[in-house]
Amino acid sequence: MIKPLGDRVVIKVSEGDMKTASGIVLPDTAKEKPQKGEVVAVGSGKVLDNGQKVAPEVKVGDKIIFSKYAGTDIKVDGTDYLIVRESDILAIA
Template sequence: MASINLRPLDDRIVVQPSEAETTTAGGIVLPDAAREKPQRGTVVAVGPGRLLDSGSRGELGVAVGDTVIYGKYGGSDVEVDGQEMKILRESDILAKLL
């Protein structure tokens, strides 16, 4: 897991995407152009939570170290300290792997 100097705001979450699959289940090696973008990754930073009308912060459902699945086109791709990261809102996360 990466150690980064980045703190997301509100209900945003920084995820380090998993590596793209290089072979199919049948053993066929995929060229770079045929690899799909990964849709799962590891949470490396979380924001403080969404600011509620009451003035308190809403609690996030994920924590640093969780493995999550997110939408194919959700979030923003950024490069931090030479590593590809994805910044998502909590609502962009579809599931947390147990």
């Protein structure tokens, strides 16, 4: 898998509902609705102004909810992925 830089995260977007330990998580149909997916790669973290690197809160395999309009689409070996910043991830489901 590709290796995202800094605080970036690679996500495999989920099309349908997402069954997780929290139950069935379904983004609302409101126009600002979030999306669901699974983390497939995580960057080494954001560098703070004091030079300290902050480890990401998410890890590979986490089911997540993220902002709908975030990120950049990419295709690897025919599969679609999305690269977002960790700050675009709202919650772990």
